[in-house]
Amino acid sequence: MKTDTHSPYLAFSRQTWSELRESVQLPLSEDDLMRLRSMNDRISLAEVRDIYLPLSRLLNLYIKAKQRRSRVLDQFLGNEHHHVPYVISVAGSVAVGKSTTARILKTLLERWPQHPRVTLVTTDGFLYPNAELERRGLMKKKGFPQSYDMRRLVQFVSDIKSGKPGVKAPVYSHLTYDIVPGQEVVVEQADIVIIEGLNVLQSGMDYPHDPHRVFVSDFVDFSIYVDADERLLKTWYVERFLKLRSGAFADPESYFHHYARLSEEEAVATASRIWQEINYKNLKQNILPTRDRAELILTKGQDHQIEQIWLKK
Numbered sequence: 310m311k312t313d314t315h316s317p318y319l320a321f322s323r324q325t326w327s328e329l330r331e332s333v334q335l336p337l338s339e340d341d342l343m344r345l346r347s348m349n350d351r352i353s354l355a356e357v358r359d360i361y362l363p364l365s366r367l368l369n370l371y372i373k374a375k376q377r378r379s380r381v382l383d384q385f386l387g388n389e390h391h392h393v394p395y396v397i398s399v400a401g402s403v404a405v406g407k408s409t410t411a412r413i414l415k416t417l418l419e420r421w422p423q424h425p426r427v428t429l430v431t432t433d434g435f436l437y438p439n440a441e442l443e444r445r446g447l448m449k450k451k452g453f454p455q456s457y458d459m460r461r462l463v464q465f466v467s468d469i470k471s472g473k474p475g476v477k478a479p480v481y482s483h484l485t486y487d488i489v490p491g492q493e494v495v496v497e498q499a500d501i502v503i504i505e506g507l508n509v510l511q512s513g514m515d516y517p518h519d520p521h522r523v524f525v526s527d528f529v530d531f532s533i534y535v536d537a538d539e540r541l542l543k544t545w546y547v548e549r550f551l552k553l554r555s556g557a558f559a560d561p562e563s564y565f566h567h568y569a570r571l572s573e574e575e576a577v578a579t580a581s582r583i584w585q586e587i588n589y590k591n592l593k594q595n596i597l598p599t600r601d602r603a604e605l606i607l608t609k610g611q612d613h614q615i616e617q618i619w620l621k622k
């Protein structure tokens with residue numbers, strides 16, 4: 310572990326961090342391993358053991374401390390104890406692996422007796438529907454601050470943190486490339502809510518078109534930023550696009566059905582263009598500048614291996 314007195318972060322190498330797994334009392338069961346494997350067969354189980362397992366232990370300690378603190382406050386105020394979920398956010402570029410990280414954390418955190426109910430929410434549900442984006446001339450700006458109904462997202466997180474029952478979030482489909490009418494995720498009795506999206510560390514400054522004073526981060530207990538070199542990000546974006554081309558794009562319901570007919574070379578060129586014109590621009594302008602607001606930064610190298618961990622002191 311490196312300590313630089315001027316940095317707000319403690320820096321861990323992969324090796325030092327992985328040694329912390331010794332302190333984890335809940336080893337992975339065969340069942341956990343099966344669940345993780347069925348989620349994404351490219352996830353390395355060594356990675357789960359060395360990186361994500363110690364992280365789940367750290368989160369478990371933070372959550373228990375927060376639960377104790379809120380019981381003390383209720384006792385002091387003479388209030389009946391009410392249950393409020395612990396909120397974890399996961400930020401980073403498109404294709405860095407936010408949703409995979411969020412799903413691994415959900416699987417691991419559910420195993421702890423203090424917080425078995427974990428709900429996952431993605432902020433893409435708060436994108437404006439395509440019809441509205443078209444009306445505003447924003448179809449090529451999906452993922453940029455202007456493309457989200459940020460006030461609705463902030464209200465959603467605020468409702469969760471005020472302990473409201475049955476808080477609802479809209480749902481986005483990567484297949485139809487649009488909000489799914491009538492579908493919603495309901496957050497009910499959750500011990501932990503994981504909110505994943507490229508915008509979760511953004512503040513009012515990032516929304517000059519719609520300035521607001523309350524941010525998602527005001528309601529988040531622990532924030533994570535998943536980071537990687539931009540060349541790796543582009544490779545992962547193109548690889549995912551190629552995978553979708555031979556899978557989901559073949560579905561006539563898919564917004565990108567016409568991409569299924571592209572040759573491999575054409576598909577790589579199309580994905581590279583979308584990356585360069587939309588997602589890379591968004592990364593540079595709106596996502597990367599929020600990285601240092603995170604409590605924890607996971608820096609990935611080749612094959613999604615986490616090489617460095619930065620934890621705020």
Ligand SMILES: Nc1ncnc2c1ncn2[C@@H]1O[C@H](COP(=O)(O)OP(=O)(O)O)[C@@H](O)[C@H]1O
Nearest residue numbers: 351352402403404405406407408409545549613
């Ligand atoms: N830990 C990991 N190990 C192996 N592959 C991964 C890992 N995380 C993500 N991927 C792959 O990288 C691509 C992007 O991941 P995804 O979670 O969809 O990213 P995001 O939600 O940030 O857009 C996907 O093809 C996914 O299978």
Ligand SMILES: CC(C)(COP(=O)(O)O)[C@@H](O)C(=O)NCCC(=O)O
Nearest residue numbers: 402403404433451452506507583587
């Ligand atoms: C819906 C998104 C903004 C969000 O990305 P995610 O949270 O899945 O990383 C992104 O996947 C997207 O659609 N970007 C627009 C350009 C593109 O089609 O990739």
